[in-house]
Amino acid sequence: MGKIKGIELLKNGKRLDGRMPLEMREIEMKVGVIPNANGSAMVRFGKTIAVAAVYGPRLLLPKHLQENDRAVVQCRYNMAPFSTDERVKPGPTRREIEISKVIRQAVEPVLFLENYPKTTIDIFIEILQADGSTRVTSINATSLALADAGVPMKDLVVALSGGKINGTLILDLNGLEDNNSEADMPVAFTANKKEITLLQMDGELTKEEIKKLLKEIFTAGEKIYQMQIKALKDRYSE
Amino acid sequence: MTKQNNGVREIAYPGQILGSSKEYLASHGTYIDEQGNIVSKYLGILSISGNYISVIPLSGVYVPKPGDHIIGIVTEVEKVGWVVDINSPWLAFLSLSEGVDEFVDLKRVLLNRYYDEGDVIYAQVLSAKKGDIQLSMKGPSFKKLKGGVLVKVTPSKVPRVIGKEGSMINLIKEKTRTIIRVGQNGLVWISGEKVDKAIMTIKRIDEKSHVYGLTEEITKMLSE
Numbered sequence: 001m002g003k004i005k006g007i008e009l010l011k012n013g014k015r016l017d018g019r020m021p022l023e024m025r026e027i028e029m030k031v032g033v034i035p036n037a038n039g040s041a042m043v044r045f046g047k048t049i050a051v052a053a054v055y056g057p058r059l060l061l062p063k064h065l066q067e068n069d070r071a072v073v074q075c076r077y078n079m080a081p082f083s084t085d086e087r088v089k090p091g092p093t094r095r096e097i098e099i100s101k102v103i104r105q106a107v108e109p110v111l112f113l114e115n116y117p118k119t120t121i122d123i124f125i126e127i128l129q130a131d132g133s134t135r136v137t138s139i140n141a142t143s144l145a146l147a148d149a150g151v152p153m154k155d156l157v158v159a160l161s162g163g164k165i166n167g168t169l170i171l172d173l174n175g176l177e178d179n180n181s182e183a184d185m186p187v188a189f190t191a192n193k194k195e196i197t198l199l200q201m202d203g204e205l206t207k208e209e210i211k212k213l214l215k216e217i218f219t220a221g222e223k224i225y226q227m228q229i230k231a232l233k234d235r236y237s238e
Numbered sequence: 239m240t241k242q243n244n245g246v247r248e249i250a251y252p253g254q255i256l257g258s259s260k261e262y263l264a265s266h267g268t269y270i271d272e273q274g275n276i277v278s279k280y281l282g283i284l285s286i287s288g289n290y291i292s293v294i295p296l297s298g299v300y301v302p303k304p305g306d307h308i309i310g311i312v313t314e315v316e317k318v319g320w321v322v323d324i325n326s327p328w329l330a331f332l333s334l335s336e337g338v339d340e341f342v343d344l345k346r347v348l349l350n351r352y353y354d355e356g357d358v359i360y361a362q363v364l365s366a367k368k369g370d371i372q373l374s375m376k377g378p379s380f381k382k383l384k385g386g387v388l389v390k391v392t393p394s395k396v397p398r399v400i401g402k403e404g405s406m407i408n409l410i411k412e413k414t415r416t417i418i419r420v421g422q423n424g425l426v427w428i429s430g431e432k433v434d435k436a437i438m439t440i441k442r443i444d445e446k447s448h449v450y451g452l453t454e455e456i457t458k459m460l461s462e
Binding site for chain 2: 038039056057058059068069110112115116117118119147148149150151152153154155156190191192228229232233235236237
């Protein structure tokens, strides 16, 4: 644990890429990247790039999938074949289907779906480069794309991953850390109310560690929230 | 709160707390949360008039409301009416009795003699419940629009295209010598002399609706 091929993931209190344990990677956000979509956004966390496109609300067909009192959210998370070192086979894998579902569940609670009966809101997420924490990057991109599409929302959704290496709590794991850490915990929450919409964990953390890590994620999430607001406003500042 | 920054109107984002429901009244584009705060629902232009707070979305689809005057394209002729595409997530239905004033003997007449597939009509929303939208064409201004060009604008920006008491649209009509009809669903029908210029102007309004001094810019653009 905490070691790969003799390289230490945490050396002198610094991580492999020179970050401090609670430091995030360089983040870039851009709204309105796909002209054909109703709303779209690109989010980059270090080397991880996710592009989200939102289409709709539009009529849902076939008819038996329609809901009479609300819109249905459909989400597809897809990794581009060239996104990782090893080529990813095209087509939805078990992992991709699961991530599609958790992303959908992470953004659904903030949407006012009852205004659009019989329709669907389609979310398409493409991972162009994967270097850890792809699901939180995708959720941030989806949140921006939904706002850009003009879908009524209660709040924006902010997501960030946390983890543990050699007993030290860290934020925003990259690919190497993701694969070799003792624990990794992606979290998504609504920006104002801090209501958690996604909480997954891989590995082992004690109760105290989870509490501490959540606190750190909420604090760091504020920075991501401000970046989301800036990206949204930049779309219309000219 | 309505401060001016770099000539762009103040933009609200989803989840932004705009004020307390004790001081202000929540108008469209906002909701009141459990703590009694007025919160924005959309990414849009913040406007406070009197004690009403509203957010005008900068994008989004058209949701029909009864009484809206809209422009639609007939997509299907059915036995007792027409299916109309009204630029919203749902298709609308125009029944025979609401679409034609005269008596129609269904045994002898085919309905496509009134409105055929591809025809553009100016109509009114009669009712809109759970995605079931009924149209009506009773009234002097509702008719089939012959010839002309259709332009799409963002539905929430239609009031800007029309301007205060029709100031903007009358300006375009006058300067380009065209007849323009604006549907509240975001479809604009243009016919006349300088159609190209009218289209360009309307697209410009759609893009720049959030910037101050739009009327001056459009006046300048039209007088070129």
